[in-house]
Amino acid sequence: MMSLRDESRPFSVVGGYLGSGKTTLLNQVLTAAHGRRLALVINDFGAVGVDADLLDRGDGRTLELPGGCVCCQPSGGIAAAMRDVKQMTPAADGVVVEVSGVGDPTGVMPWGDHPGLRRGVCLVCVDTQAVVAQLADRWVAETVRGQLLAADAYLLTKTDLVGRHRVEEVIGLLRSLVEDPLFTSDRVEAAGWIITGTTGTASRSAGGTSGAHAQQHRTATIAATGPIDGERLASTLDELPGVARLKGTLRTSDERRALVQVAGEHRALTDLGPWGAAAGHGRLVLIVDGSQDVAGAAARIAAWLAAGAPEGGTSEPVVEVP
Amino acid sequence: MTEQTTYTARLVRTLDPARPTAEAVLVRSGRVRAVGTLEELASYGDSRLDTSFADAVLMPGFVEAHAHIMSGGMWRNVYVGYYDRTSPDGRLWPGCTTLDAVLDRLRDADQKLDDPDQALMAWGLDPINFPGERLDRRHLDSVSSTRPVCVAHQSLHVMTVNTVLLRHGGVDGSCRVEGVVMAADGEPTGELQEPPAMGLMTSIPPLLRFDFDGEALWSFGADARNQGVTTLADLGCTFLTDDDDVASLRAIVDDPQFPARLSVFHMGGGLAGGGDPGAAAARLRHLRTTSSDKLQLGHVKLVLDGSIQGFTARLMEPGYLRGDAVGQWLIAPEQFRDLFSHFHRAGLTVHVHCNGDESTELFLETVEAELTEHPRPDHRHTVTHSQLTTPAQYRRMRALGMCANIFANHLWYWGDVHHDLTLGPDRAARMNAAATALRHQVPISLHSDSPVTPLDALATASYGASRTTPGGRVIGEHERISVADALHCMTLGAAFQLKLDHVVGSLEAGKHADFAVLDDDPFEVDAPEQLRELTVHGSVVGGCWFPAGG
Numbered sequence: 057m058m059s060l061r062d063e064s065r066p067f068s069v070v071g072g073y074l075g076s077g078k079t080t081l082l083n084q085v086l087t088a089a090h091g092r093r094l095a096l097v098i099n100d101f102g103a104v105g106v107d108a109d110l111l112d113r114g115d116g117r118t119l120e121l122p123g124g125c126v127c128c129q130p131s132g133g134i135a136a137a138m139r140d141v142k143q144m145t146p147a148a149d150g151v152v153v154e155v156s157g158v159g160d161p162t163g164v165m166p167w168g169d170h171p172g173l174r175r176g177v178c179l180v181c182v183d184t185q186a187v188v189a190q191l192a193d194r195w196v197a198e199t200v201r202g203q204l205l206a207a208d209a210y211l212l213t214k215t216d217l218v219g220r221h222r223v224e225e226v227i228g229l230l231r232s233l234v235e236d237p238l239f240t241s242d243r244v245e246a247a248g249w250i251i252t253g254t255t256g257t258a259s260r261s262a263g264g265t266s267g268a269h270a271q272q273h274r275t276a277t278i279a280a281t282g283p284i285d286g287e288r289l290a291s292t293l294d295e296l297p298g299v300a301r302l303k304g305t306l307r308t309s310d311e312r313r314a315l316v317q318v319a320g321e322h323r324a325l326t327d328l329g330p331w332g333a334a335a336g337h338g339r340l341v342l343i344v345d346g347s348q349d350v351a352g353a354a355a356r357i358a359a360w361l362a363a364g365a366p367e368g369g370t371s372e373p374v375v376e377v378p
Numbered sequence: 379m380t381e382q383t384t385y386t387a388r389l390v391r392t393l394d395p396a397r398p399t400a401e402a403v404l405v406r407s408g409r410v411r412a413v414g415t416l417e418e419l420a421s422y423g424d425s426r427l428d429t430s431f432a433d434a435v436l437m438p439g440f441v442e443a444h445a446h447i448m449s450g451g452m453w454r455n456v457y458v459g460y461y462d463r464t465s466p467d468g469r470l471w472p473g474c475t476t477l478d479a480v481l482d483r484l485r486d487a488d489q490k491l492d493d494p495d496q497a498l499m500a501w502g503l504d505p506i507n508f509p510g511e512r513l514d515r516r517h518l519d520s521v522s523s524t525r526p527v528c529v530a531h532q533s534l535h536v537m538t539v540n541t542v543l544l545r546h547g548g549v550d551g552s553c554r555v556e557g558v559v560m561a562a563d564g565e566p567t568g569e570l571q572e573p574p575a576m577g578l579m580t581s582i583p584p585l586l587r588f589d590f591d592g593e594a595l596w597s598f599g600a601d602a603r604n605q606g607v608t609t610l611a612d613l614g615c616t617f618l619t620d621d622d623d624v625a626s627l628r629a630i631v632d633d634p635q636f637p638a639r640l641s642v643f644h645m646g647g648g649l650a651g652g653g654d655p656g657a658a659a660a661r662l663r664h665l666r667t668t669s670s671d672k673l674q675l676g677h678v679k680l681v682l683d684g685s686i687q688g689f690t691a692r693l694m695e696p697g698y699l700r701g702d703a704v705g706q707w708l709i710a711p712e713q714f715r716d717l718f719s720h721f722h723r724a725g726l727t728v729h730v731h732c733n734g735d736e737s738t739e740l741f742l743e744t745v746e747a748e749l750t751e752h753p754r755p756d757h758r759h760t761v762t763h764s765q766l767t768t769p770a771q772y773r774r775m776r777a778l779g780m781c782a783n784i785f786a787n788h789l790w791y792w793g794d795v796h797h798d799l800t801l802g803p804d805r806a807a808r809m810n811a812a813a814t815a816l817r818h819q820v821p822i823s824l825h826s827d828s829p830v831t832p833l834d835a836l837a838t839a840s841y842g843a844s845r846t847t848p849g850g851r852v853i854g855e856h857e858r859i860s861v862a863d864a865l866h867c868m869t870l871g872a873a874f875q876l877k878l879d880h881v882v883g884s885l886e887a888g889k890h891a892d893f894a895v896l897d898d899d900p901f902e903v904d905a906p907e908q909l910r911e912l913t914v915h916g917s918v919v920g921g922c923w924f925p926a927g928g
Contacts, residue, residue, distance in 0.1 A: 074710040135577045135584065142580055158707040166556040166574035171548050195711045195740060198704050312700075327701030329689070336562070 066253020067151045067168030071203050072181030073190055074157030077213035077243075081181060082154060084247040092251065095141045095148035097134065138167055147172065152250055158199050162206040176253025179246060180207035182239075184226045185214045191229070204230065205322070209255050210239040211246040233322060235299070276354040279339035282371025283309040284364040286327070289316075292363065293323045297356050299348075304340035307331045309366040316340055337371070351377050382406045382425035383921065386416070387436040389899055392885040393869050403436065405891040408671075408920035412887050430923070431915075435899045437865075438884050439608025439892035439917055440835035441872035442825060443783050444729075444762050447612045447642075448586055449829035450597030452501055455585065456487040458529060459502030461848075463832055466600035468928020474503075477511055480529070484521040497526040497543070497582045504532040506795065513538045514561075515568025530585050535688065536571045539579060544568060547578040588616050590623040595630050601833050603637035604926040606894025606914040609873065609882050610638050613729060613762065613827075614645040614679040618665060619658070624675075631673040637917055637924035639892070641674040641876050643729065647681070647709050647717045655717045659724035666726075671890070671920070674878065678721045678728045679762075681708045682737040686765060686800050686809075687792055691734035693766065699802040705734050715744050722748050727758050727877060729783065735766040742771060745778050760875045762825070765809050766801075772811070772818040781875045784810050786824040786842035786864075787831035793847040807854030812842050812867070816859060823872035824864065836900060836909045839864035843906035861906050893918040 072078050082096065134153065141151055151173065155161050161178050168175035180203050183190075190200040204210075210230060215223050223241070230237040238255055240246055249255045286308035296302070302318035305328065313328040342357060344350050358373040365371045383405045390400040392413055400413035404422055412422055419425070453465045458480045461473045474480040480503065488498055498521070505512060518527045518540035526543035530536075544550070544566055551564045557575030559567045570576045587594070602610050617623035631640050644662055646655065666676030684690020684706050689698060692705035709717070721728050722745075732738040738761050745759055760781040761767060765788060767775075775782065788796070789810055796806040808814075815822045824842045826833050843864040845853045852858075859867075873883030882890050897913040916925035 074712055133573075135573050138577050139580055139584075157710045157713065160706070163572070163574075166572075167577065169553075169555040169574070170578065195736075196707070199707060324702065326703060 064172060064174040065148065065150045066176030066251075067153070067165075067170075067173040068176035068250045068253050069153050069155060069161045069164050069168075069178045070181070070250065071155040071159060071161040071178065071206065072157070072211075073183065073186070073196065073200050073203065075186065076157075076181035076183040077211065078154055078157075078181050080213075081179075081211060081243055081246060081250075082152070084243045085152060085250050088244065088247045089251055092149040093144075093146070094251070095144060095151045097137045097141070097151065097153040134164065134167065138170070142170075142172075150176070150251065150253060158196070160199075160202050160206060162202070165206075174253065177249045177255055178206060178208045179211060179250055180204060180209075181211045181213050182226060182230070183214055184212050184218045184222055187226055188222075188229065201233070204233050205317070207234075208238065209246070209249055210237060211243065212239055212241040213243075215241045234301075275344075276342045276350050276375060276377040277339050278304075278342065278354055278358050278361060279374045279376070280306055280337035280361060280371060281374060282337055282365060283307050283311075284314070284337075284361065284371070285309055285366040286312060286314050286325075288366075289314065289361075289364040290325050292360065293325055295360055296323055297353055299342060299344050299353055301343040302340055302357065304338060306338035306340070306361075307336070313338075351375075380406055382411065382423065383428050384416070384419055384425045385428050385431055385436065385893075385918075387431045388433055390436045390885065391438075391899065391901060393438050393866065394884045394886045397886075400885070403885055403891065403893070405921045408891055408922075410885055410887055410889050410891050413885050431893075431895055434915060435896045436885070437606070437894045437896060437900070438869045438889075439882065439894050439919065440606050440868045441609040441823070441870075441876070441878070441883055442602070442607050442828070442833060442835060442838075442868075443611045443823050443872035443875050444613045444785075444825035445598075445610055445828040445833055446614065447595050447598050448588070448591065449594075449833065450599075450601060451587055451591050451594030452585075452829045453597055454499070454593075455530075456483060456498065456500040457502050458483050458500045459532065460504055460507040461832075463502070464604060464928070466597040466604065466927065468604055468926060470928070475507070477508055477513060477517065480513065481517055481521060484518070484527065484529075488522050488525065488527075491525070494525060497528060498522065499528050499530070499582065499585065501530040501585060502532055503529050503538070505536075512567075512569070515539060515541050515544060515566070518568060526582060528579065528582055533688070534585065535573075536569065537576050537579070538567075538569050540568060543579060543582065546581040549578050553578070590617045590620075590626055592626060592630055595627070596636070599631075599636050599638045599640075600927055601828070603917045603924045604914065604928070605834050605836070606896065606917050607833065607835050608638055608890075608892035608894070608917050608919050609641070609876070609878060611641040611643065611677075611872075611876055613643050613731075614681070615642050616645045618642065618644045618675065619661065624665070628668075628670070628673055632670055634922065636672070637919055637922075639672045639674070639878075639882065639890075639919070641677060641878065643677045643679040644675075645681075646678045646721060646728070647713065655720035659720045659726060662721075662726055663724055671881075674876065676726060677876070678726050679731065680714065680717060680728060681731040682714060682740060683708060683732065683734050686733050686788075687795055689800070691766070692736035692740075693734045694736045694739065696805075698800055699805075700799075705736070711740055714740065715747070718744050719748055719752075722754065722757065722759070723752055725754070727760070729760040729762045729875070731763055732761050732767070733763045733765050733785075735768055735771065738764065738767045738771050742774050742778065742780070745780060746774075749778060758875055758877055763827075764815075766805070767811065767815075768808075769811070769814050769818070772815050772820050775815075775820050776818045781821045781823075782815050783823050783825050783872070783875055784812050784815065784842070784867075785827060786810055786812065786838055787826050789845050789853050790837075790841045790847060791831050793845070793853040794849060794851060797847075797851065797853060808857065809854070810842075810845075811854075811857050812859045812863075813857045816863060821871060821874050823867045823875055825872075834910075835868040835894075836912055836914070839868050839900075840906045840909035842867060843909070846907070858906075861903060861909065862901060864906070864909075865900055891918060891921040 557571035870883035873879040
């Protein structure tokens with residue numbers, strides 16, 4: 057829960073593949089915003105947009121983004137919209153950005169670290185009718201998978217159109233991607249998360265279609281103190297423990313920027329290009345469930361990292377457990 | 379009787395295989411009436427003899443089928459790129475090959491700014507050229523410790539700013555925004571990577587403008603004039619939906635002083651653009667009927683993926699050289715099919731940005747499905763960039779009646795990067811496969827995508843013919859095309875894709891009298907690289923002479 061004296065405003069992101077219910081959810085957000093002035097940055101691509109009546113009724117203000125990708129465009133797009141958001145007087149009580157149907161919310165969330173804002177919720181809409189097929193689709197499987205991995209929380213949509221079995225299947229699918237996913241099929245609840253920028257009040261009802269994290273998460277950081285051998289790390293990726301989340305970049309011995317991502321049993325190592333001028337050798341941020349041994353997991357990750365030192369080199373990672 | 383002019387030249391290259399060379403061109407009312415010997419031209423009655431080009435070689439004016447009006451606007455900022463570049467006013471900006479040269483250029487520009495608070499904006503820096511050295515805020519503080527200084531990198535995904543500008547943006551060691559690079563001392567280096575970090579600098583104007591920009595348009599035309607380019611395409615404009623903007627566009631391009639013809643494509647989706655495709659298609663059908671001799675409206679651009687060097691182009695197996703990136707769609711496939719279908723059924727020509735082969739694949743599948751339902755003769759749908767289009771895809775394009783506009787300039791500017799980092803030697807050798815396209819009889823052209831690379835048709839032809847990098851490495855010798863084919867690409871080839879080959883692209887009776895005026899014969903160079911050494915004296919557009927600036 058945000059403290060009453062916290063003057064930063066939540067910055068939330070709504071993602072999800074084409075047709076997953078983002079616009080319907082945004083209309084719910086506007087309905088439920090009541091007196092709050094929300095800056096809603098919408099992706100006006102298709103013919104169907106946010107309900108104009110709802111926009112007129114509230115004090116809310118919307119900024120239309122030209123269609124397409126908000127996350128990778130150097131200027132125009134979200135950059136132009138965020139410029140406008142910052143110039144609003146009085147300032148908006150919160151910012152909600154809708155990512156395009158093929159957009160990856162990951163690239164948008166860092167805007168939430170701008171002065172005066174704080175990262176709210178990254179919510180991804182999951183079309184229970186279509187998501188199973190989308191994850192096997194020839195063209196968009198990785199796009200949809202990337203969106204699901206980027207989310208803090210999920211809204212399961214069209215649950216009234218599918219059987220109980222399908223809903224269970226989708227929940228199982230989310231669980232196979234991320235540990236203890238936070239999801240709801242209640243649009244009102246999801247809108248509340250977006251408006252407040254927090255899921256702190258959500259409660260878990262195991263086995264149901266509305267659930268929350270059972271406990272607070274615990275975190276640790278593991279900072280590298282020397283370069284690592286990218287190929288060696290790639291070959292030992294499976295040795296990383298399955299944890300709720302592990303993410304960060306590492307500097308390789310050939311001066312590349314390697315992105316490490318673990319979400320549940322999904323592990324990935326991605327080359328992000330040259331390391332550049334940044335100092336240090338990178339670090340990983342670990343998140344585990346409160347019931348798990350964070351120090352133990354961090355130590356295993358540190359050992360994995362240490363074994364990734366180049367031939368003949370050593371580097372003892374520094375582990376910090378708050 | 380209407381006045382006629384006979385232009386003599388050392389040589390006229392017509393690009394028309396039926397009459398490939400001539401002594402002179404006879405022009406009436408802005409159109410070619412005839413080409414031939416002086417004796418032949420005498421049959422057409424009296425004419426004024428113009429010998430201004432008697433020592434020059436005349437070609438049909440070049441056609442650039444993929445550039446952007448905004449490239450004219452880049453020159454409001456200071457160029458600090460590694461390679462020589464000529465601004466539209468004809469000034470040569472020597473490449474800054476050291477960081478000291480970059481800083482000298484900035485200091486020079488700083489002295490020329492009167493307003494002490496005005497931001498100094500620069501563009502074109504490519505850190506890949508300065509291994510082991512990195513521009514940071516201290517360098518820029520040495521340029522000015524009072525005025526904001528911002529250097530945009532070539533990729534436009536990174537910028538470096540000075541301490542004053544960081545302070546304006548409220549950025550210090552406590553900033554947590556991803557992409558704000560911190561030094562060992564915990565303070566920002568001044569480098570800001572990707573939009574969220576760059577977006578902290580709200581006190582400076584954005585480098586690229588997407589709205590109507592008349593000043594940029596005039597510069598764009600001047601740039602073309604300097605290169606002998608007489609027909610341009612702006613590939614992706616978002617303001618054709620606005621009547622006032624269209625009127626402003628028309629007023630400038632139809633101005634007799636504007637030195638080029640221009641085809642403005644509607645950005646139908648991806649990156650920007652949007653709205654109801656049915657309404658957009660109907661409007662474009664209408665706008666098409668309002669085209670003039672100089673301004674063509676009615677074509678559509680769609681963007682499917684990102685860039686290869688940004689690892690956002692959609693690649694099929696075997697993908698990128700390293701990592702597991704597969705690229706990024708800018709339009710969902712379903713949405714793409716819907717958009718394309720609307721524009722195709724409205725009878726419009728669609729050029730689709732496909733850098734990766736998977737984007738090409740989706741485009742081809744869509745065209746095939748759409749043509750099956752709605753057959754259409756002579757659509758000239760074009761894969762633009764077409765960087766990784768495979769031989770099988772070219773065969774299919776031939777069968778579907780499609781064209782390719784190939785990004786030859788990438789071979790020179792990023793060939794080494796693709797060879798070493800993004801694709802590896804084999805795939806790099808196959809990229810921008812102009813020879814394969816010609817082997818499969820796909821109509822092609824080559825392009826600059828200015829401002830991404832400079833607008834310079836002869837240079838673009840040279841890159842397609844030589845496929846060398848600045849270091850001298852040849853990227854795929856078997857994909858080289860002949861100089862004659864490359865020059866065809868930059869004239870009739872490009873005109874065909876714009877559906878303007880009946881009026882420009884060659885010097886034939888009845889076509890516009892559009893010439894590139896050169897100091898020598900590009901068909902007779904000893905090596906393709908020499909195309910870049912030729913001097914362009916200027917352009918003739920509809921019989922009007924526009925000498926190159928400078």
